[in-house]
Amino acid sequence: MQHGRWNSNLIHSLFDPHFEEKILAIPINSVQEKDTRFWSFDPKGKYSVRNGYRVEIGCYDTPSHSSEVHSSKWWKYMWNLSIPPKLRIFWWRVMHDIIPTAANLRVNHVPTEDFCSLCKGWNESTFHALFWCPVVKICWKKTKFWPLLKHVRHLGTLEVILWMKQELDRRDFELFVSRTWAVWNQRLKIVHGSSSGFDVNSLDGSAVMIREFQMASLSLLSPSTKITSLAPHKWMAPPRGQLRMDLDVAYHVDSNLFAIGGAVREGWLLHLEKKGLNLHQLFMQS
Template sequence: MWKASKDIIPTDVNLLSHHIPILGTCSLCNYHYASTSHCLLFCLAIKDVWKHTPFWYCLKKHRDASFLDCALYVAKRFNQEEFELFVILCWAIWRETCLHKHEAEGKSMQFRVDWVYAFLDSIRYSSLKCIVSVCASQTSTDHLWKPPSPNLLRLDVDAGFDTMRNKFSVGAIIRDSRGVTRGAHALIICNPGSVLAAEILAIRCGIDLCLQVDVSSVCIFSDSKEAVRLVLNPDLDTGPWGALALEVNSMFLENHFVSIKHMHRSVNSVAHSLAHKAFNSSSNLLWQVENILSWLYSIVNQDLPI
């Protein structure tokens, strides 16, 4: 962070200023000069990362500012924890930018963006899990798992991303008003192209699970606010995720599900664990009432309100 603020990290513009014979344009977008602020904040190739953070709208207003000015603005406007997140994200973006430029494997920048997005997701989850475990008695009830109303079922879904193996997965669990598991799965899915698409697919696979175990009157919950927004309003996105969101929206309406809602990340520990369980299995996993395993009982019981 100190080097970035002093504008001495080895961006192409800085290397060019030291008479190293390179073009100086960004190797990701091939359009703008690769300054520090461009590489870490404003390049179109990393736009999707910042869009899913609280910093996006602030950064948009300071496109012509230096990285130092942007960092000082973020430090002034946000609290210490949020500023630390900003710093970590800058590091992760710079790491993946350098790997993209120099690594022999030549992985796509979309893969790099997904890695940073998943890295951000894991930071949020780890931080929230720690806060909830240490301060459970002081935590708002909005950050605790709540059973559905009687005669309704609750479906929690989540997507996972293994950065080392470039694999995506989804996890889902259906529970009733007593917290009893009615069905669950952990699936490896084909690379959908982005973490957001994986979160939308997690909702779709969750609906498939409900149909498979033959349950209705289900309330669906996802911790991806953007995935929920697109599924409820698929016309908002005319890109590739819009078509996927429209398909999931049609499934939701045709099967008369009750609702799709966003939930706090800390509430979704069971679906999160299921999604990551898929990475360690040689095949997709499905549990129904008659074959719930002890380890699944264990994490479900930890999730229940006291």
């Protein structure tokens, strides 16, 4: 601050344009008071070796955001998200910073390495493991969430989550939760040797899981809705003199492409892609 105004040149040199705009928009109190030292990671502003250590290893968030997270309004919003229960439990663990990252394991006196299990070069905090590990970033860069995530690399886990809630609508926030869960699950598979790398198709499947859960929930909540069994039916040939066509549709969320396939008894196979609108006819025998 300079002469009762923000030092815009200094702020411009220290922050990204997104945060620079928000800082300069903060009104300055006209009443000049003497500055006091305040440790922002303690509700009373007092420094201690314990919370200093937690900040150093990336396991502590600012009390302002902690108090917001512990409010009933936040948890009412969180528990009302239309996501499967296992995702709610996972998100609760993320919010309380108790997923088994290297940093959290060390806090609980579990012998482990200091560096990240995947990239081997960073402290494995919750934020690093879920969003900022160079290996994990690949899973985020092709999503709609990356333009927001790339601006929050200096924030803590709680701050990132609250920031995403503020910037995303409810549907996109649910997709963000499911994507985070999928990233963590695949990370565990790689660490424990059951997978050699991230499977992008599997990550995309988390969005499909959300949609299927929401459709099933709507069916259960509506008494007038008849729930149709999704069990496969035995294929039967059409009566003599009639044709039967079987159709299948697939949709890829990230690329926004769909494909339609149809098979006619004793006839031909259709395959249609939205991309290029290519129509292929393949003849086959029944």
